[in-house]
Amino acid sequence: xxxxxxxxxxxxxxIAVGAYGxxxxxxxVTAGLSVLQTSALSLLVFTGASQFALVGVIGAGGSxxxxxxxxxxxxxxxxxxxxxxxxLLGLQGPRRLLAAQGTIDETTAMATGAPEELAGVAFWxxxxxxxxxxxxxxxxxxxxxxxxxxxxxxxxxxxxxxxxALLAPQIRNRTGGLxxxxxxxxxxxxxxxxxxxxxxxxxxxxVVPAVARR
Amino acid sequence: xxxxxxxxxxxxxxxxxxxxxxxPARWLENERLREAAALLPLALLAALVVVQTxxxxxxxxxxxxxxxxxxxxxxxxxRAPFIVVVLVAAVTAAALRAVPR
Numbered sequence: 092x093x094x095x096x097x098x099x100x101x102x103x104x105x106i107a108v109g110a111y112g113x114x115x116x117x118x119x120v121t122a123g124l125s126v127l128q129t130s131a132l133s134l135l136v137f138t139g140a141s142q143f144a145l146v147g148v149i150g151a152g153g154s155x156x157x158x159x160x161x162x163x164x165x166x167x168x169x170x171x172x173x174x175x176x177x178x179l180l181g182l183q184g185p186r187r188l189l190a191a192q193g194t195i196d197e198t199t200a201m202a203t204g205a206p207e208e209l210a211g212v213a214f215w216x217x218x219x220x221x222x223x224x225x226x227x228x229x230x231x232x233x234x235x236x237x238x239x240x241x242x243x244x245x246x247x248x249x250x251x252x253x254x255x256a257l258l259a260p261q262i263r264n265r266t267g268g269l270x271x272x273x274x275x276x277x278x279x280x281x282x283x284x285x286x287x288x289x290x291x292x293x294x295x296x297x298v299v300p301a302v303a304r305r
Numbered sequence: 306x307x308x309x310x311x312x313x314x315x316x317x318x319x320x321x322x323x324x325x326x327x328x329p330a331r332w333l334e335n336e337r338l339r340e341a342a343a344l345l346p347l348a349l350l351a352a353l354v355v356v357q358t359x360x361x362x363x364x365x366x367x368x369x370x371x372x373x374x375x376x377x378x379x380x381x382x383x384r385a386p387f388i389v390v391v392l393v394a395a396v397t398a399a400a401l402r403a404v405p406r
Binding site: 107110111113114124128131132135136138140141142143144145148150151152155156158159161162163164165167169170172176177178182187188194242243244245247249250251252253254255258259260262266267271272273277278279283284285287290291293294295296297298301302305 | 315319362371374400
């Protein structure tokens with residue numbers, strides 16, 4: 092893999108992420124956030140699943156605290172990505188503070204997948220491409236959804252489908268499948284008994300058997 | 306209040322990222338911690354699918370929205386691109402609602 096190939100792949104990932112960004116922008120406004128709030132999430136939080144979780148819980152009428160807690164639980168995997176990237180790129184000072192914001196699924200996959208001498212290029216180019224596309228697409232999606240009748244267009248179904256689309260490629264083995272099924276079942280049982288937002292947090296206990304077995 | 310949640314999530318998610326860059330690596334090289342971080346998104350995303358598909362407050366409801374997510378799920382299972390999954394779900398729900406009854 093040469094430098095050119097790395098840059099081309101990074102740009103392709105950026106464009107693909109744009110599709111999620113459109114979906115997120117629409118989901119944010121559908122959940123009742125303003126265009127500015129939705130865009131601020133993409134600019135400042137910049138980790139897709141966490142952002143979707145926050146607006147999903149708010150849209151379902153859950154407490155803001157439950158929404159933030161769900162977002163942080165989903166964001167915890169970035170901590171482990173950062174450990175790998177720190178070992179690979181070894182940055183210091185302001186560059187490290189900037190790189191921290193870019194520590195997400197896509198940049199980690201590209202940096203760890205590239206030849207070692209190109210890891211830095213792969214990380215920074217992917218970060219730039221994904222950040223640009225994600226934020227532009229969020230704004231377009233938010234403005235678009237704000238101008239439309241989201242229920243008549245079925246955008247509420249699009250939010251559930253977006254979570255499914257995020258989930259499907261992550262199920263790579265039997266343990267993953269079992270944890271997902273258990274999480275879904277726990278949430279379904281919890282919905283009638285807890286206030287909105289809590290079923291998602293309670294579903295986190297689905298990982299306990301798999302982790303305890305280790 | 307919504308702004309507080311937006312900024313709280315921003316600060317929290319950035320702190321989680323920065324922690325991995327700053328803490329000694331051996332603190333985080335725990336096998337169980339890795340497994341938990343890898344599996345948590347699966348449990349939470351699956352729960353979010355259920356809440357967004359069936360939940361209406363504290364009630365469960367099977368309606369046009371659920372039908373849309375089901376069709377989107379078939380597309381996701383067939384490895385369709387994200388935008389296709391989302392679009393077929395929305396179109397299905399919209400079409401069912403447009404049918405006069």
